[in-house]
Structure formats: structure tokens, C-alpha cells
Amino acid sequence: MMPMSQDQALAGAIFEDSAVLTVRDLSRICAVDERHIVEFVEEGVLEVVAVDTVEWRFTGAALRRARLALRLERDLEINLAGVALALELMDELEHLRRELNVRR
Amino acid sequence: MEFKDYYKVMGVARDATDAQIKQAYRKLARKYHPDVSKEKDAEARFKEVGEAYEVLRSPEKRAAYDQLGQGHPPGQDFRPPPDWGAGFEFSGAGGGESAYSDFFESLFGSQGRAESSGSRDHHAKVLLDLDATLKGGTRQLTLRVPEIDAAGRLVTKERTLNVQVPKGILPGQHIRLAGQGARTAGAAAPGDLFIEVEFQPHPWYRIDGRDLYLELPVAPWEAALGAAVKTPTPGGTVDLKIPPASHAGTKLRLKGRGIPAAPPGDFYVILQIALPPAADDRAKAAYSAMAQALPFNPRANLGV
Numbered sequence: 001m002m003p004m005s006q007d008q009a010l011a012g013a014i015f016e017d018s019a020v021l022t023v024r025d026l027s028r029i030c031a032v033d034e035r036h037i038v039e040f041v042e043e044g045v046l047e048v049v050a051v052d053t054v055e056w057r058f059t060g061a062a063l064r065r066a067r068l069a070l071r072l073e074r075d076l077e078i079n080l081a082g083v084a085l086a087l088e089l090m091d092e093l094e095h096l097r098r099e100l101n102v103r104r
Numbered sequence: 105m106e107f108k109d110y111y112k113v114m115g116v117a118r119d120a121t122d123a124q125i126k127q128a129y130r131k132l133a134r135k136y137h138p139d140v141s142k143e144k145d146a147e148a149r150f151k152e153v154g155e156a157y158e159v160l161r162s163p164e165k166r167a168a169y170d171q172l173g174q175g176h177p178p179g180q181d182f183r184p185p186p187d188w189g190a191g192f193e194f195s196g197a198g199g200g201e202s203a204y205s206d207f208f209e210s211l212f213g214s215q216g217r218a219e220s221s222g223s224r225d226h227h228a229k230v231l232l233d234l235d236a237t238l239k240g241g242t243r244q245l246t247l248r249v250p251e252i253d254a255a256g257r258l259v260t261k262e263r264t265l266n267v268q269v270p271k272g273i274l275p276g277q278h279i280r281l282a283g284q285g286a287r288t289a290g291a292a293a294p295g296d297l298f299i300e301v302e303f304q305p306h307p308w309y310r311i312d313g314r315d316l317y318l319e320l321p322v323a324p325w326e327a328a329l330g331a332a333v334k335t336p337t338p339g340g341t342v343d344l345k346i347p348p349a350s351h352a353g354t355k356l357r358l359k360g361r362g363i364p365a366a367p368p369g370d371f372y373v374i375l376q377i378a379l380p381p382a383a384d385d386r387a388k389a390a391y392s393a394m395a396q397a398l399p400f401n402p403r404a405n406l407g408v
Contacts, residue, residue, distance in 0.1 A: 009242040009266040012279035015298060017366065029225050029298065064276055064300065067227070068139055075154070076133050090140070098312055 016060030023056055030066050037066065043080045045069050045087060108207045110156035110169065118170075122161070129157040155208050224295025226285040232269060234306045237363055238338045240271030245299070267299070272365035274314050275302050308336060314369025315362045321378040322346055327354075337361050337371055344373060352377045 019025075026046075027034040040046040041056065046065060048056045069083050078086065111118050114128045136143060136150040143149065159165045228247045236243055249263045267279065278298045285295025303311050310317040320335055330348035334341050339361060346356075354375040362369025382388045 009268045010281050010284065011268045012270055012281050012299070014270045014273050015278035015280040016274075017277075031225075060278070061276070063278065063298070071139055072137070075137055075150075077130060086140070 015063070019060030019063070021058040021060065021062055026058060026062060026066050029063060030070055032070060036070075039080055040066060040069060043084045045080070045084050106207060108156075108205065110159050113152050113156040114160060116160075120160075125157070125160050129153065129161070133157075152205075155205060159208070224286045226295060226297045227300070228297065229300040229302065231302050231304050234303050234309065234311065234338075236269040237271065237273045237301075237303070237365075240269060242266055242268050247299075269301075272363060272368070273301050274363060274365055274369075275311060277301055309338070311363075314365045314367075315372060316369065317372045317374060319376050320344070320373045321376045322350070323380065324377055327351060327375060327377055335373060346375070350375055 021029075023034050023037045026037045030037075037046070041048055046058060046062050046069075049059055065087070069087060072078060072083050072086055073080070076082075076086075111120070114120075114125060114132065116124055116128045120128070132153045133150065135141060136146045136153060138147045138150055141150070159169050226249070228245075228249075230245050230247070232243060235241075243266075245265050245267050247263045247265065248260050253259045265281075265284070267281065270279065273279065278300050281297040281299065283294050284297035308318055316338065318335070318337075320333070322331070322333060325331075326333060326346055327350040328348065330350070331346045332343045333346055335344040337358065342358070344356065344358075347354075352375060356373040356375070358371040358373070360368045361371035380387065382391050
């Protein structure tokens with residue numbers, strides 16, 4: 001761990017704004033095999049934004065989704081198809097909760 | 105240190121089969137998983153269940169725990185006996201990032217734990233006030249960082265950082281602090297720290313991605329006749345024009361006055377009609393006059 005200076009504020013950048021991620025990036029940041037990231041794409045858990053290049057590209061938002069998917073897989077012992085379904089249902093639930101809040 | 109009854113945590117009998125334990129774990133894990141659950145103490149319960157499962161799923165740990173459990177009612181003060189663990193070989197499988205209880209650590213501490221994944225990038229999640237993204241500015245963040253101590257155990261340390269929150273950051277986005285991750289032996293540079301941002305609920309504004317929503321109460325005549333009313337927005341109070349013939353639920357948009365991201369979000373005002381109380385004779389007379397003047401059936405749509 002780095003020694004820390006308490007008084008100096010660290011300037012942080014918004015990761016999602018600048019990030020264009022490759023399979024390798026996601027694999028490194030999430031600490032999983034590249035193969036695993038590829039499986040996420042094949043199952044529709046992660047979306048590739050630029051397919052024209054030789055390499056797949058993801059937006060920074062894919063990081064959050066990948067990590068969420070990994071947590072679900074590990075903690076709930078569900079397979080990839082189950083993770084994909086859970087994520088879709090969670091998206092829908094979030095959407096409905098928002099609608100409900102707007103109308104309330 | 106309290107003795108933990110892992111069977112009770114999992115809600116299974118002491119002679120439960122592996123299949124029953126697995127089933128109980130899956131059910132509880134789905135119920136309390138912090139990403140899924142809306143239960144209040146979900147995270148604490150989830151950790152407790154994970155810890156219990158970690159012990160009961162492993163034949164060696166379970167056998168050792170069972171031997172120990174005889175004569176230790178839960179909640180009683182507990183010290184592991186000196187010969188604890190003799191004759192058992194722990195395989196050290198599984199294990200997540202979460203820190204286990206003191207009870208678990210004292211039993212399985214250095215042997216039973218999986219090593220950290222070896223990634224040099226660290227992740228954390230913080231809850232910020234909405235003002236942090238509206239105006240930007242420095243916030244003091246306290247993060248809980250898992251570390252391997254000298255004895256090879258995983259411990260959780262608190263780390264305080266002053267971080268300049270980038271203006272316009274949205275919920276779910278990450279602040280990346282280069283070089284603030286873990287420094288591993290032999291590596292040239294430390295990893296990065298990724299801080300996922302969420303916002304505390306605001307008393308007035310509801311946050312939806314980059315947009316903000318405000319429910320604005322208006323008087324019936326303001327809605328019916330139109331008016332300019334004072335409205336709070338993140339950028340300060342504005343005079344909002346209410347169009348004539350507005351009704352409850354009318355949605356007005358102030359473009360670009362939401363979270364100042366790129367592109368900026370919008371600020372939505374949703375009208376609510378607030379009724380003046382018929383508290384005195386004058387107010388009652390005004391309501392009566394309105395009832396006589398207006399041929400109005402609010403239930404026309406219900407066919408009555």
C-alpha cells in the first residue's frame with residue numbers, strides 16, 4: 001500500500017468518459033481470464049461498441065456490468081445464462097422502480 | 105469472541121446433508137445478495153451466510169467445527185482450544201474478498217483462506233452527496249481495504265483519501281485514481297484505484313442517470329390559469345412558467361439543468377396540485393362558489 005498524504009486532494013478522472021476498453025483491459029481490471037470476458041459477450045452480458053476494429057471495444061460502463069456479473073456468478077453459483085437473465089431482469093426492475101417514482 | 109452457530113445462520117439441522125446445505129446457501133445468498141436484495145442489513149447477512157457456507161461446505165472444516173461445537177452454546181464467550189485444528193488439513197478452497205468474523209479468523213484464519221486474486225487494481229464504492237457532482241469539489245472518503253498482514257491473514261484496514269470529485273460524474277461511473285491501487289512486490293508500478301460512485305438520496309431531487317426530477321406543488325389556480333412560480337434547481341432558484349390548463353403529473357423540462365455531465369442532463373419538474381385547506385368560513389365559501397360555478401365531474405372517466 002502506498003504511503004498516503006492526508007492533506008493533498010487526489011484529482012480523479014471519470015473513468016467512463018475517457019475509457020475505451022479492450023478484452024484485455026476488462027480482464028485485467030476484473031482479474032479474470034480473457035476467455036471469461038469473451039463468454040460474457042457471447043451471452044449478451046456485455047455489449048461491444050466498436051466491432052469494425054480488429055479488437056473488440058467496450059465503453060467504460062462495461063466495467064460495472066462485468067463486475068456485477070462476476071459477483072453474481074461467484075456468490076450465487078449461477079451459470080452464464082442465469083447471470084444474463086438476472087441482469088436483464090434487474091435492468092427491468094430498475095426501470096420500473098424509476099417509473100414508479102416518477103408517477104408517485 | 106462469540107461462538108457462532110453456523111447451522112443456525114444457515115437454518116439447517118446439525119445433521120444436514122451437503123445437498124441441503126448447498127440448497128440453503130443458494131436460497132439465502134439470493135435473498136441477501138447486496139446487488140439483488142432490498143433487505144436492510146443485506147450485506148451483513150450475506151457475509152454471515154457466506155462465512156457459514158465456507159465452513160459447512162468443506163468436509164474438513166465442518167468436521168473440525170463440529171468437534172469444537174460440542175459444549176459451546178452460541179453467544180457464549182469463546183477461545184479456541186490449544187490443540188485446535190490438529191489432525192485436520194484445510195484445503196483453502198474458495199473464499200471471496202469479504203473479511204470474515206473474528207470467530208472464523210481464529211479458527212481458519214491463515215490456513216483456510218484463498219489468496220487475493222493478485223490484481224493490482226483495487227475497487228471501492230462510495231456514497232456521495234449530490235452536490236459533489238453538481239459543483240465538484242473535494243470529499244474525504246473512507247475506504248475499507250483488505251490487506252495481507254505480517255502473519256499472512258487478510259485484514260480490513262481503513263484508508264482515508266481526499267479526492268477531488270470530478271464535476272458531472274454520474275451514478276454508477278467510476279473515479280479512477282492512477283497509482284492508488286496495490287503495490288505488489290516486484291511490480292514496477294502500483295495498480296489503479298477504481299471508485300464506483302452512487303449518490304445519497306436528495307431531499308428534493310430524484311436522480312435518474314444524468315437527469316434530476318423535482319415534484320413541485322402548485323395551487324389549483326396556478327395550474328388552471330398558468331403562472332410563474334419560484335422553483336429550486338441545482339443552479340439556484342428560477343421562475344418557472346406553468347402553462348395554463350396544467351394538471352397533476354404535467355412534466356416540464358428545463359433542458360441542460362440536470363447533472364453537468366457531457367452532455368448535461370435535464371431537470372424535470374412534475375407538477376402536483378396542492379389543495380388549500382377549507383379551514384375557515386371564507387375558504388369554505390370559496391369552495392362552494394367554485395362548486396356552483398363549475399360543472400365538473402372528476403369521475404367522468406369511471407362512468408359514474
